[in-house]
Each structure stands twice: as structure tokens, then as C-alpha cells.
Amino acid sequence: MSVAHLPSTRIYWSSTLRVTTITEAMTCNRFEEIKRFVHFNDNTKQQNRDEPGYDKLFKIRPFLEKVRERYLLVPKEEHLAVDEQIIPTKARSTLKQYNPKKPHKWGYKVFVLSGVSGFSYDFDFFSGPTNLQPYQPDLGASSNVVVKLTESVPRNQNYKVFFDNWFTGLPLLVYLSKEGILPLGTVRKNRVPDCEFPKESMMKKKGRGTIMERVARVDGVDVSVVSWYDNKIVTTVSTYVGSRPKEYRNIQQLYGRC
Structure with a gap:
């Protein structure tokens, strides 16, 4: 149907x-x-709203977990991304969210781990604070989403995970690197303190494609912060890649963009 x-x-x-x-x-x-x-669950076991551990998705939780089990059996791609998506709905529900930047503004918010093919390998419906395992660190509301969804990513096998500035924080990058996962994400300037870059007006004078890089050691992990000027400044942070090599840009100038 x-x-x-x-x-x-x-x-x-x-x-x-x-x-x-x-x-x-x-x-x-x-x-x-x-x-x-x-029916997917026993209503008599559902906790009240004011009790700890109350689950808004209790009635369909077994069904969601069965679907996740099948997804997790699929071998993952090398390049993965964590992002959010909206499942549009007109139903009345406390789970429904409003996001003006999405094509469908009203719907259920779902955090997804996807590959470059577009296939989703894991998901987590937004229903409140992310529930972590006891051994997982609490890195904040946004970073905890990445911590949970990357739990099934194999360690120390060259898997790379990308995410946008809502998720990105230095503690998250350090955690993923120590777990054997290679992270890269765009970042907000206030999440990389004591990292000074020239103002946008100065980089604009140098022209499009201007790159500035700063490298620091955070909790024993080398972190590269790259500020790149295109139509506006885009700042990325990673523990496995920086602004080098620059030869690729020269190849683009000779042969054009792919």
C-alpha cells in the first residue's frame, strides 16, 4: 500500500x-x-508520565526494535553520516515536531545513520533525551545522538562518520577517535574555544578558496580545524584529515570539476 x-x-x-x-x-x-x-506491547506494563523511564514510544517499541535488528545485520559502507529527517504527518501527537528548514515542516523527527548510497543502517525516533548505555559518556544532547547511532559501527576498521554543526563538539571527536572511528564535521566557532581565525572580511579579500588551518592536541588526540572561504566561511573539524594535500585543488583547476 x-x-x-x-x-x-x-x-x-x-x-x-x-x-x-x-x-x-x-x-x-x-x-x-x-x-x-x-498490539505490539502490554499496556499494563506502561509507566505513567510522571514516573522515571516513561517511554512515549512504549506501545510500538518492540516493533521498532525488531526493525532495528534487521537493519543492523546489513554490512555498513566505509563513509557514513549522522543526520536528522522528518517523517511528515498530519496526525495529532506529542511526538510531532516543527522544523521550518525541512521540506515537510511538521512530522516525526528521526535521527538516522546512513551511507553514501542513501541506505539507513540505524535510526532513533526523537522522543526526549537520548538513552545511553551505562558505559557510554554523556557528551550533551546533540552529541549523544552520534554516540548512540555509532555504537554498531565496527571499531578500528577505517570507518568514517560525518555530521553537521548541530552534533559537532570537541569531546565527541575525541571520543570517536579513541573508539577507532574517524570523524569529520562542520562546527560552530563557539565550540572551538581559543581557536582564532581571521575575520570574514580579511579572507574575502584573499579570494574564494582561501584556507586557514589550526591544529591542536586535545586529550591526547590531534584535532584539525579548517576554515575555508567559499561564498561564506565554512569551518570543519576532524581528527584524521585537514587541509592537506592541496594538489587536488590544482588538478581541479587544470581539468575542471568532476
Whole structure:
């Protein structure tokens, strides 16, 4: 039904627009009966809202965990990214979020670990503070999302993880590096204190493509902060790559962009 959209459920069993894949599986009455009584969890075990450990997704938590189990069996790509997405909905729900920067502004917010192919290897529905394992460090609300979603990424096997400035913080990069994961992310200037760069007006005078780099050692890990001027300044931070080598830019100038 998610592939072949029709305006009403019963139309899938109609004589004119019937979808044989569905009609051969079960009758319409049987489908509606299952949909009416479907349950994934025991409501008597649900905690009250004011009790610690209350889960807004309690009623479908077993279903979500079964889906995650299947996702985690898929071998991951070398280059991964952590980001958020919105599942659009018009339903009334306390889980529904508003994000004006998304194409669909109202919906359920989901944090996703994806590869360059676009396949999602893990996910976490936003329903409040991220629940970490006892052995995982608390690095703040945004960085904890990356900590949780990268738990299944193999260690010390050259896996690279990218994320945007909402997630990025120096403690997160240090943690991932010590765990054997190679991180890179855009960063806000206030999250790299004592790292001075020229003002945007000065870099603008030098022209597009101007690069400034600062390297520091944080808790035994080398961290590279690169400020690059394009249409505006973009600042990235990483523990495995910096502004070198610059020869690639010369190749682009000779042969054009790919």
C-alpha cells in the first residue's frame, strides 16, 4: 500500500482497481480486523508520565526494535553520516515536531545513520533525551545522538562518520577517535574555544578558496580545524584529515570539476 497509493483502503479490493498482491494475501475484512486489534506491547506494563523511564514510544517499541535488528545485520559502507529527517504527518501527537528548514515542516523527527548510497543502517525516533548505555559518556544532547547511532559501527576498521554543526563538539571527536572511528564535521566557532581565525572580511579579500588551518592536541588526540572561504566561511573539524594535500585543488583547476 505504501508503493501503490490509493485514496481508500477498500479500493485495493475493488473489482476495477484491485491490487492482486494484496487481495491474494487476505480479504478486506480480515485486514481491517487485524488493523483494529493490532498490539505490539502490554499496556499494563506502561509507566505513567510522571514516573522515571516513561517511554512515549512504549506501545510500538518492540516493533521498532525488531526493525532495528534487521537493519543492523546489513554490512555498513566505509563513509557514513549522522543526520536528522522528518517523517511528515498530519496526525495529532506529542511526538510531532516543527522544523521550518525541512521540506515537510511538521512530522516525526528521526535521527538516522546512513551511507553514501542513501541506505539507513540505524535510526532513533526523537522522543526526549537520548538513552545511553551505562558505559557510554554523556557528551550533551546533540552529541549523544552520534554516540548512540555509532555504537554498531565496527571499531578500528577505517570507518568514517560525518555530521553537521548541530552534533559537532570537541569531546565527541575525541571520543570517536579513541573508539577507532574517524570523524569529520562542520562546527560552530563557539565550540572551538581559543581557536582564532581571521575575520570574514580579511579572507574575502584573499579570494574564494582561501584556507586557514589550526591544529591542536586535545586529550591526547590531534584535532584539525579548517576554515575555508567559499561564498561564506565554512569551518570543519576532524581528527584524521585537514587541509592537506592541496594538489587536488590544482588538478581541479587544470581539468575542471568532476
